[in-house]
Amino acid sequence: MARPKKEQSLRRSHPVMLRFTDTEYERLSFHAEAARLPLAEYIRRQVTGKTVKVKYEVVADLPELKKLIAEFGKIGSNLNQIARHFNSGGIHSQEMRKKIDQGISDIYEMKYEVLKIAGDFRSLSPGDTAVQKGDSLHGNPETYRQ
Structure with a gap:
């Protein structure tokens, strides 16, 4: 069974060619991997101003x-x-x-x-601006x- 076709308004039909230096490409690849996104999706979100959430896993072996x-x-x-x-x-x-x-x-x-x-x-909740002295x-x- 074939994959259903996307609606015309959802299709990405305008390719854009970009060239990056090795350093730029490595940096973009690193950030895309940290955000757990494919490189193209990461760049698309950056260009369109959408938020990219990066999750870091902290491991301490002390x-x-x-x-x-x-x-x-x-x-x-x-x-x-x-x-x-x-x-x-x-x-x-x-x-x-x-x-x-x-x-x-x-x-x-x-x-x-x-x-x-x-x-x-621990991050402060959005309403908290600072911790009062003694709190x-x-x-x-x-x-x-x-």
């Missing part, structure tokens, strides 16, 4: 980051044990509450360490300190 991930796993295990204790009718005590608060504080501190190592890739995008470990 020993510090691996250590923090292991710590997060241990904390998750501890939180599961605490939840199991409370769900099985365990007694709520001040000591237990302090340990939970300390654990939450430790989690926030590790989060800050991760952000220092890997950088903060935090990631919570405050001091909230849980006793």
Whole structure:
């Protein structure tokens, strides 16, 4: 079965010949590949002013980051044990509450360490223009300190 023909208004019937230097061509090819588009489509979008979204994949293989991930796993295990204790009718005590608060504080501190190592890739929402002094995008470990 043959492919259906496009409508006349959708057909691209006007070829344009462009010549690029090796450097220009490599640069265009690199950007088209980063945008995951064929070269012709990338150039077409650039010329017509349409937006081209480029997605970057960041991979970090840092020993510090691996250590923090292991710590997060241990904390998750501890939180599961605490939840199991409370769900099985365990007694709520001040000591237990302090340990939970300390654990939450430790989690926030590790989060800050991760952000220092890997950088903060969180973008502000369109309505946010700046972070007010004292405001935090990631919570405050001091909230849980006793």
